[in-house]
Amino acid sequence: MSQAPTTPDTPGGEHHGSPTSKATPQGSDVTERKEPRKLTRKEQRAVDAKTRLTSPWASAVALVLAILWSVPTFGLFVSSFRPENAIKTEGWWTFFSNPEVTLENYDTVLFGPSTDFASAFLNTVVITLPAVFIPISLALLAAYAFAWIDFKGRGFLFVAVFSLQVVPIQIALIPLLTQYVRFGIDGSLWTLWLSHSIFALPLAIFLLHNFMMDIPRSLIEAARVDGAGHVKIFFQVLLPLLVPAIASFSIFQFLWVWNDLLVALVFASTDIRPLTLEISDLAGSRGAEWHLLSAGAFIAMVVPLLVFLGLQRFFVRGLLAGGVKG
């Protein structure tokens, strides 16, 4: 990630130590140092973390609790690899005394005669990607205007957009459906993209605006003085600094849309049913077919799990920045 040209310590994403110490050292920061250098709080904490762990009892209890917490998930996971008969007659814990591994459940659920999770998987991907991309691009534009272009009614408009986060999506669903029907796009992918984008915009604009406000005004002013217009400022100054924020929100939105049930239930036609819809219906219509349900559930969960585990840092950062969707 490329940093802005001047300051070395403009995080643009580190939420904790936020705006207080945005020092802009003139010239080099290496030569003038008193000794011994006083450690910043973060560094001190790092030192402490290595030396001052809490009691081993606390650690042990915490670990045990964490493992117990994950037992239900583990149970279903193990089951997804067991033969159908075994799942339905014996508890999954007997797996360890009598291991029988099979990929048959996954095969049946993905390509099998009565379920088509392979299509559902594609549907989920096709629904999710634009539903992440569209709100972010629109929100970036809007947040930029709210933050850096002074126009009449800016304050009022921003508060209006911001307060729309309050609105539960249920309140908009049926009229939206009616409108989609009127425009002839009902049941298509466009309804899902539009709906998800609409619902994500208030929060997205608010979040991105917050992050933009964290960027020192001096950077923008300097660029303006150099003759840069909106576009140049946007791409050369803001975007590089906003990458963590955009990453955080993207992951957030990605998980939200991938895991969504209600919007898909209301708008999607049978051709484009995503995984959540398929698995929810499977639980309702064939609730005892645990060999299918377990494999199906994990097909639906594997991507969010990987995204979450791999990009946890950004996700947590987004949460802490106030990106909490109801």
Next chain:
Amino acid sequence: MDFLVETTSAGQKIVVMLIAIALFLLVMAVVLWAADKPRVPKWLTVVGFVGPAVLLITAGLIYPAVLTIITSFENTSGDLVGFDNYATIFTTPNFRTVLRNTALWVVLVPLIATGFGLMYATLVDRAFGEKFSKTLVFLPMAISMVGASIIWKFVYEFRPDQPGVEQIGLLNQLVVLIGFEPQQWLLDPPINNLFLIAVMVWIQAGFAMTILSAAIKSIPDEIIEAAKMDGVQGFSMFRYVTLPSVRPSVVVVVTTIAMATLKVFDIVRTMTGGQFNTSIVANEFYSQSFIFGRPDIGAALAVLLFILVVPIILYNIRQMRLSEEQR
């Protein structure tokens, strides 16, 4: 051009997706290109930047919301009937059960999830394997609520207590091990609600833990040092130092979870379909509007959701401001 709307094959879906992304890239490009042109007046630039978002929000959120509010005052034929739908919700026994269940959810989930999250965050702070433990506890937030529902439906699974029949659900197996009869946990009201609530708590506790862990870590070291020098430790430390310091964050967490709980629909739908008196407002909204053909009642329920959420979010915002000032 039919394929743009009716996508059936994989190839069609991918193509349309790429078209959608390309379209919005185009919109962005046009806006940015025109923004710096010398003779473009400022108001036009502003419209270009803010316009698309505001247009979508107005057409997709504000206008529908107004329509729904109006629908809540009509009957299915479209005539205005005043507060009839609301009266139905508050007086009919079935709906009152829905309201009661919702109240149960909104009170229990935030309290228990936050309580556990706070306890765990304190416990795991600077413990060995902290990151690993926290990841495990937070994991349920990443899987969908539908996924979590399946996981727990499996835990609650019931097999009758007959010779030769073993339990396959974890809970019943534990129950049988200590000598009791296996139960159909999701069948009998009102206890079945608690088993559904447990799933939401399992999901949200990780969220509470994450936020509160950050809050705990941002307590200034000086305060903790001073307390330690005064001989405070253990539970007293928690009660007199940690807890007051993280109070604003606790309130934010409780209110956020409360809002999430009000809107939750997936768990009830996947696990019981709303049967056995487990339905809640968000679930009932869907049932009434799309299954029972009563969009008027559905609209009233949606408006009710809205009314319930607003004070919570106002309180939430106030507390967020407070906690920011503290930092």
